[in-house]
Amino acid sequence: MRYGGFTPADWAYLLSGDYHIFGGFANVAAVAAQNSEAQLQNPTGSGKQAFLRELWVSLATAGDVVLTSFATQLGTDDGAGVALHLGGGAAKSHVRHTTNAGIQGTQFGRFSLPAAQAVNLLKDWDVALDPNSGLLVAAVTVNVAMIASFVWTENS
Secondary structure: OEEOOOOHHHHHHHHHOOEEEEEEEEEEOOOOOOEEEEEEEEOOOOOOOEEEEEEEEEEOOOEEEEEEEOOOOOOEEEEOOEEOOOOOOOOOOEEEEEEEOOOOOEEEEEEEEOEOOOEEOOOOOOEEEOOOEEEEEEEOOOOOOEEEEEEEEEEO
């Protein structure tokens, strides 16, 4: 996983238009003593590079979320996302979610969110996901419901 500082090859891909765009979401229920987690995961062998363009997150109550790098697939598969272009094929990357006693992955970002208001955490930057990588967003406080909506591109 890479974020910020794209290489010239990354920019060439993004500017080429040789990609497809997808959207998907996870609705994570509050569970006692568990952190809510949602993930965009690019599986091993996908043959694709995914660029996460937007990540909208809403918590049931005001609180913090963290972004982590976490390649292991979370337990519940919310699907490969919906093609946001006419005639688009299926995405290789999947939106997934779980609840866990403790936040998984290597943390690299933290944000404070208001209650029940979606915020785009990636407003000014993108995250590149190579095969066998994933970006996870987790509620810091346990027992909090979370909705996470992902918008990403994959090379065609």
